[in-house]
Amino acid sequence: MLSSNIEYFKPATIKEALELFYFLKANNKRPIYYSGGTEILTLGRLNLVETDSLIDIKDLKECQLLEVNQDYLITGASITLTEIEEKNLFPLLSKTSMEIADRTARNKITLGGNLCGQIFYREAILPFLLCDSQVIVAGYNGLEAFPIEQIFNQTLQLQDGQLLIQLVTEKKYMNLPNMSIKIRQQWDTGYPLLTIASIKLDNQLRFAFSGLCPFPFRSKQMETELNNTNSSVEERIQKAIQFIPGEILDDVEGSKEYRLFVLKNTLEKIMIEMEGR
Structure with a gap:
């Protein structure tokens, strides 16, 4: 308390x-x-x-940046989800963030709060995982930049006292073909059953997931299988789910079996649409 x-x-x-x-x-x-x-x-x-x-820390100027600087988009940790949605500099991030909670809550929820919080969905991390973003952290060693795949493993691996400042993403990712689908078992707000975000780069699809396991993730092993066009979409999905990197959630939002059913159907929808772009 x-x-x-x-x-x-x-x-x-x-x-x-x-x-x-x-x-x-x-x-x-x-x-x-x-x-x-x-x-x-x-x-x-x-x-x-x-x-x-x-x-x-919400008024620290470095944490309040949301701008395109030369070849990069800089997104400060204190920017609210509503600001991200309204400025829409990163369309996939806007799509993924705009359905987190309701608008009143998003007026207060910050990017850093979503990424560092204890509530395991943390959907706002998905676009950054897909786009190989850099994470700017302050600590004993001053400001440091880490590749997101190095510092994010189920959660942001921050040492005690370290402070998330910004995420930096190359501009080339901003307008790639993309999709973000959030599935709820019921109601229009509240916790989701499953969120899947995807981008298409160099004719290859990337996928990131929230709500499937008790942590958000991107699996390159799953992507390898999902991009194997020598097999049917159904076969590719069946092979990919063998590489889910953790226990599938089974809770009040939905059973493990129902989540797998929704996962397969949603992946099929994304793949058919994205591969046609």
Whole structure:
């Protein structure tokens, strides 16, 4: 449960934010970086988040960037999902983000909050996995850039105190043929059953998934099978599902069997449409 005596800090620079975090940790505090705050409030009520110090990073200028700079799109960690949708600089990211929760929530949910949160869907990561984006992180060593496949393994592998600043994506990916399909068992909002995003690059399809396993992922082994045009679409899908990199979810949103049924049908729909582009 969230303490009624939470300390609140609003650093003016990345350096100040990092120094605050490490100072508070050294004094036996439990600091959390804060931007939108939706998950902190939601999970705090369920005793799944404990903190006594909030470090507000939403106004750090580096985290507020959303712009095309030369050959790259820079997306700051404090940009809200609504801003991403409205500016629409990265259409696939807009499509994938626009159905996360409802609009009121998206006005507060930030990109960084979605990617670093405990709720396992984290759909906003899918376009960045597909586009080989770079992740900019601040920590003891200053600002560092990591290939996303190096630093994202089920979750962003941040060390204690490290701060997600930006994601950087090459412009060449922005307008590639793409699809993003979110399937819900019922209702128009709330948690999805399954989300699949796809792009087509050099006549090859890439796929990323959320809601299939208890973590979002892109599997190059699955892609190899799905792009093997020597076999039928049905055969390719059947071979690809053997490389799903974890246990398939079986929960209140849908059984394992139902998820597999939806996965096969959705993949078939995406492949038929995307291969025709």
